[in-house]
Amino acid sequence: xxxxxxxxxxxxxxxxxxxxxxxxxxxxxxxxxxxxxxxxxxxxxxxxxxxxxxxxxxxxxxxxxxxxxxxxxxxxxxxxxxxxxxxxxxxxxxxxxxxxxxxxxxxxxxxxxxxxxxxxxxxxxxxxxxxxxxxxxxxxxxxxxxxxx
Amino acid sequence: xxxxxxxxxxxxxxxxxxxxxxxxxxxxxxxxxxxxxxxxxxxxxxxxxxxxxxxxxxxxxxxxxxxxxxxxxxxxxxxxxxxxxxxxxxxxxxxxxxxxxxxxxxxxxxxxxxxxxxxxxxxxxxxxxxxxxxxxxxxxxxxxxxxxx
DNA sequence: GGAAATAGGATAAAAGAGGTCTTAAATACT
DNA sequence: AGTATTTAAGACCTCTTTTATCCTATTTCC
Numbered sequence: 001x002x003x004x005x006x007x008x009x010x011x012x013x014x015x016x017x018x019x020x021x022x023x024x025x026x027x028x029x030x031x032x033x034x035x036x037x038x039x040x041x042x043x044x045x046x047x048x049x050x051x052x053x054x055x056x057x058x059x060x061x062x063x064x065x066x067x068x069x070x071x072x073x074x075x076x077x078x079x080x081x082x083x084x085x086x087x088x089x090x091x092x093x094x095x096x097x098x099x100x101x102x103x104x105x106x107x108x109x110x111x112x113x114x115x116x117x118x119x120x121x122x123x124x125x126x127x128x129x130x131x132x133x134x135x136x137x138x139x140x141x142x143x144x145x146x147x148x149x
Numbered sequence: 150x151x152x153x154x155x156x157x158x159x160x161x162x163x164x165x166x167x168x169x170x171x172x173x174x175x176x177x178x179x180x181x182x183x184x185x186x187x188x189x190x191x192x193x194x195x196x197x198x199x200x201x202x203x204x205x206x207x208x209x210x211x212x213x214x215x216x217x218x219x220x221x222x223x224x225x226x227x228x229x230x231x232x233x234x235x236x237x238x239x240x241x242x243x244x245x246x247x248x249x250x251x252x253x254x255x256x257x258x259x260x261x262x263x264x265x266x267x268x269x270x271x272x273x274x275x276x277x278x279x280x281x282x283x284x285x286x287x288x289x290x291x292x293x294x295x296x297x298x
Numbered sequence: 299g300g301a302a303a304t305a306g307g308a309t310a311a312a313a314g315a316g317g318t319c320t321t322a323a324a325t326a327c328t
Numbered sequence: 329a330g331t332a333t334t335t336a337a338g339a340c341c342t343c344t345t346t347t348a349t350c351c352t353a354t355t356t357c358c
Contacts (some may be wrong), residue, residue, distance in 0.1 A: 002153060003345070004231075004240045004261075006315060012257055028335065037251065042316055048337065063326025077260065081151075083221065090268075091153045102186065104291050106159055107283035110277055112153075118350040119239075119268035126260055134256035144252050150313075155348065177303065190350060197305060209354025212301045 008084040010038045011046050015055065015080055019072035019128040044122035046084070053083045065094060072128035078120065090116045156264035159187045161196050162287045164204065164229055167285060168221035168277040177214035195233070202232045227269065230252040 013036040021027055029047060033040035049068055051058045055075065058068045068075070082088060091112040093100035103109055162185040169236055170176055178196060182189035200207045204224065205215045217224070231237060240261040242249035252258055 002151065002237055002239070004151060004232060005313090006252065009240065010293065011356090013255075016257065025179065030335090034259060039316065041318080042273050045316090051336090058336060059324075060322070060334085060336045063325065064323085064335045088151055090151070091158065105288045106162075107280050107287055108158075109330085110283065111271070111280065115268050118271055119264050122260070122267055129297040129354070131260065135254065138256055139254045147170040154346080173346080179303090188349070191348065193304065194306080194349085200304090207304065208356085209302090209304045210358095212357065213303050213355090215304090 004081070006042075007046055007086055009078050010036070010043055011050060012077060013038060013082045014043060014047060015050070015072075015075065015128055016131055016135065017069070018066065018068045019075075020057075020133040026063065026065040026067050026069065031067075050080075050083060055080070055083065071112045072132055075128045076124055077126045077128070077131070080124040081123065088120065090119070112117075129130065153230070154234055155160050155191075156195055157230045159192055160199060160233045161226060162187060162198070164190060164217070164277055165280055165284065167205075167215065167217045168224075168281040173216065175208065175212070175214040175216050181215075192209060199229075199232060204229070204232065215225065215226075221281055224277045225273055226275045226277070226280070227272040237265075237269065239268070241253075254273065260266075 014032055015033050017036050018027060029044045030040050032038070033043045036043075041107070047056060047058070050056045055069060057069050058064070058066050078088075087095075088093050091108075091111050093103065093106070094112055094116060100106070100109065151252065166181050166185050167176060177190050178193045181187070182192045187194075190217055196205060196207070199205045200215070204218060206218050207215050224240075227237075240242050241256075241264060242255070242258050243261055249252070249255070249258065
């Protein structure tokens with residue numbers, strides 16, 4: 001269906017949330033879920049998997065929760081998506097060089113290559129630092145507008 | 150899962166096949182399916198739907214089959230995909246302006262907008278005339294290579 | 299009427315989205 | 329030290345939607 005899965009969407013929101021916290025702050029699932037409109041049971045599962053994959057550090061018990069391992073500037077949107085969904089291929093024939101026997105004569109292959117590249121460029125070059133900054137600006141703009149009214 | 154469905158993939162191959170035929174030639178499903186590596190029963194259903202959506206003309210009975218209604222130069226890859234899968238949105242929040250209540254403050258929205266635009270640019274600007282031409286060139290190159298060997 | 303085609307419904311398997319419940323670990327309080 | 333509380337870990341479950349395919353009915357030409 002050509003759409004980002006909810007799992008990846010929620011992972012992005014979760015990491016974005018952590019990226020916007022003061023450094024070193026530990027956040028817990030319930031808090032994040034509420035702030036980001038994500039069902040907490042689902043988010044817990046997603047965070048588990050992000051922890052295993054090396055994005056988050058988790059601590060249990062009271063005062064526990066999750067923090068980012070790497071600084072937001074070093075995490076790209078692309079990485080998070082691939083962590084959740086596996087490698088991105090817009091079309092099967094791009095999976096590997098030899099995956100498609102039609103490759104030698106099928107002109108659709110090149111088209112997908114091109115489409116995929118131009119799409120991936122965008123998400124590879126987007127870090128969570130940028131995203132967090134953009135979010136902050138956007139939020140301030142929104143607040144000043146409603147404050148003025 | 151972020152991937153083109155088989156349905157859309159097969160639709161593209163089918164229309165590409167027709168685009169490479171002499172104008173006015175009627176092709177039937179079995180022939181196309183074999184040439185394009187598509188299960189014929191599945192292709193038949195896909196062609197049904199492409200007929201309803203105005204891409205193909207069908208004639209039943211002996212000597213029947215499918216032909217393109219519009220010239221290949223006037224069909225874009227984008228149109229065919231949307232015919233099969235519905236409108237393309239890489240992320241739910243792009244579905245409509247008001248679909249996402251988070252839109253006012255969520256910075257991910259813009260990112261997806263950008264990614265989608267640069268991806269769509271490629272498939273909107275690719276017609277089946279181009280694709281057919283590219284296919285012809287590719288095939289000839291391949292044949293001359295294997296012929297020389 | 300019979301063969302060649304498309305039309306269209308039915309269906310099976312897989313992925314996606316989310317929830318529940320128990321266990322484990324860390325802290326806080328007695 | 330011991331118990332209660334808070335938080336994540338992990339296993340398992342279920343419902344829905346999508347994807348991919350098959351099978352039978354209907355139409356049309358000869």
